[in-house]
Amino acid sequence: MRIRAHHLLCIQGFQGYGYSDVFIKHMATVIAQLHMNPEITLIDSLDEICEACPHNDGQRCTRYGESVVRMDHTVLxxxxxxxxxxxxxxxxIELTRARFETMEDVNRVCGTCQWREQCAFYMGIKRREEK
Ligand code: SF4
Known part of the structure; x- marks a missing residue:
């Protein structure tokens, strides 16, 4: 399965929010498949999760453009x-957990993401750091 690198963080934080009902349902299905530990290929372009996204024009992400590619490169x-x-x-997944330990780490990728307050991955690191 092709997974864009920054989605390694999103799939750990997903709590049922997303760009449309179809997108949310599809994302939940992909995450369930990923829980079976398949082989994945890390990429910096449209992936399995983007498939059902209204911001996918078939060529690129129309919502975030090059900035989302930079997020993928930072994770890689x-x-x-x-x-x-x-x-x-x-x-x-284990590698991302080991390498994204602080807010400084996670903000390098997720600092401007609209979903960060609803993301279990982002908020988990934030709460840990606030203790
Ligand atoms: S198309 Fe863009 S907004 Fe949609 S899931 Fe992919 S990277 Fe995210």
Missing amino acids: EMIHASQGSSWQERDA
Whole structure:
């Protein structure tokens, strides 16, 4: 399954919010498949999750443009992975948990995301740091 790198964070934080009902349902289905630990290929372009997104014009993300590609590149850099590399899903998830420990880390990718206050991954790190 092709997964854009920043979605490794989104899938850990997903709490049922998204761009449309169809998108939310599809994202929940993809996450359920990912829980079975399939092989994934990390990419910096439209992926399985983008498939059902209203901001996918078939070529690119029309909502975030190049900034979302930069988010993918930052995640790839932080987990020392290359674009197009293949992973077991669980290994990739564990790496992100190890490398995104502080608000400084997570804000490098999620600092301007509209969903961050509804994201279990982002808010989990925020609450841990506030203790
Ligand atoms: S907003 Fe852009 S990157 Fe996010 S799911 Fe939609 S098309 Fe993909």
